[in-house]
Amino acid sequence: MDKRCVGGYSKRSSAEIIPFLKTWVNLPMAIGFMVLYTKLSNVLSKKALFYTVILPFIAFFGAFGFLLYPLSNYVHPTALADKLLALLGPRFLGPLAIMRIWSFCLFYVMAELWGSVVVSVLFWGFANQITTVEEAKKFYPLFGLGANVALIFSGRTVKYFSNMRKHLGPGVDGWAISLKYMMSIVVVMGLAICGLYWWVNTYVPLPTRSKKKKEKPNMTTMESLKFLASSPYIRDLATLVVAYGISINLVEVTWKSKLKAQFPSPNEYSSFMGDFSTATGIATFTMMLLSQWIFNKYGWGVAAKITPTVLLLSGVGFFSLILFGDPLAPGLMKFGITPLLAAVYVGAMQNIFSKSAKYSLFDPCKEMAYIPLDEDTKVKGKAAIDVVCNPLGKSGGALIQQFMILTFGSLANSTPYLGGVLLVIVGAWLGAARSLDKQFTALRQEEELEKEMERAAVKIPIVSTNGSLESDSSTNTSTETSSPQNV
Structure with a gap:
């Protein structure tokens, strides 16, 4: 500044x-x-x-x-x-x-x-x-892993130049x-x-895609927006992105308010955040190694639902500790912790696991979902979702908090209502993931069918009865024609 x-x-x-x-x-x-x-x-x-x-x-x-x-x-x-x-x-x-x-x-x-x-x-x-969907299951988590490694190097670079200024x-x-x-x-x-x-x-x-691009006339901006809005597939993808932005914003801001109350000293706060960053990196690295196994064993649909499920379960625990901390205080004191400290720890776990699930599962799932789309929908839909919906989710969470604070006077007074909003948002997120899973599966089946039809249309050389080679493009070529008995 x-x-x-x-x-x-x-x-x-x-x-x-x-x-x-x-x-x-x-x-x-x-x-x-x-x-x-x-x-x-x-x-x-x-x-x-x-x-x-x-x-x-x-x-x-x-x-x-x-x-x-x-x-x-x-x-x-x-x-x-x-x-x-x-x-x-x-x-x-x-x-x-x-x-x-x-x-x-x-x-x-x-x-x-x-x-x-x-x-x-x-x-x-x-x-x-x-990239094909099968290749994406293998390589997309590794791309995310590379991005996290790059983040470490960029952080060290910034620190190096910061220290240089001291001299x-x-x-x-x-x-x-x-x-x-x-x-x-x-x-x-x-x-x-x-x-x-x-x-x-x-x-x-580069590999060629079997799914041919649909012939579409050049569309104006408004026509493109209407085209994207009319696609249930794109709407579900947009719901996933906006819901994640709003959910993580609602939880993170509330958690940080409790974190500052628990650690008012800047040194204590920065020390805790250092441990938090380290734990987030370890959890993300571990989840990225596990994500390939999750994709192979359980498929896209299960992988897409893990992030909202983690946010939902940990969110219930976090907001419950805030709302019902007093009745739980005697039991927590037996373990030497206060309700506020317990809420801070649970909120930290929520942020750690939700972010690690986001990088290792949510982002690869989101990117895989674009692969079966035709090129026109892919290009325009990706621009609309990634460029607009990402900041829209963050701004949406900020606007909800501003409205709650203005209505109820403070963030603490707004906590029960923020918890309710989180449940609604995550519910919509899970519904969109379930709907998108069905559409994604249908598109993949359609793509596989097109590949089979293309392979069947290729002329296949066969041996005729007189020993010469002939070509037959029919998919119902008789096995007797090329059998040893007839050669």
């Missing part, structure tokens, strides 16, 4: 700005990208669409590190924001803070969109085009220097992504 901000309200901009960014900037930009992506998908090839989407991100992050941040003193309208704040009052602190440090806010939004656009739409979209002389903007290094790495890695994509498409023989 901008360190030059003056006045009490300006100092609080960092805390006030996040809800406005998530709801009123990030979500509209995500919707705008989805509209643009839908239009571009009608006129560009897959390769051109890939480069057209990723290159502006790479250019922006490079420009931010080397141009926008060094010039932030000149491009940020700080004086105008101060005048408007004095005129309008502290109620407009959030929106004015966005204007005050607009380049930093744009960086935040682009970083948020990077995960939805480059990872979810471009990477997973390409993986879905060249710089006085008057040196250490953050500007480390930002240039980090944005240089982002640019290099982004160009490496483009190079790898080009190499794979040029030199690696």
